[in-house]
Amino acid sequence: MRLRVSPGTPSPYPLPRRGRGVTLRPMLLLGVAAILLASQEAWACSVCAGDVESPLTKGAMAGVLVLVGVVGFVLAGMAGTGLFWIQRSRRAGHDSSSSRTP
Numbered sequence: 001m002r003l004r005v006s007p008g009t010p011s012p013y014p015l016p017r018r019g020r021g022v023t024l025r026p027m028l029l030l031g032v033a034a035i036l037l038a039s040q041e042a043w044a045c046s047v048c049a050g051d052v053e054s055p056l057t058k059g060a061m062a063g064v065l066v067l068v069g070v071v072g073f074v075l076a077g078m079a080g081t082g083l084f085w086i087q088r089s090r091r092a093g094h095d096s097s098s099s100r101t102p
Contacts, residue, residue: 051057
């Protein structure tokens with residue numbers, strides 16, 4: 001169902017007005033960001049700010065490397081699957097670069 005409005009009639013769905021001062025939401029977000037960035041704890045975690053040679057720091061670094069390896073392995077598997085599908089499609093004769101015209 002379409003709503004018909006004649007040109008002189010005001011719209012039942014008025015558009016929001018722009019340029020009417022500063023709203024509360026951007027100011028609130030700016031304030032929260034300023035508080036978070038100003039605190040010393042936001043700049044480094046206890047592991048990073050501690051001793052570089054401690055076992056806790058070495059364990060955290062090893063954990064990060066394991067997670068990066070897992071993500072890389074999954075992405076490589078997805079890329080390999082895509083390449084396998086392309087190769088299989090070309091062998092079957094369904095080359096995507098060729099276009100049929102009726």
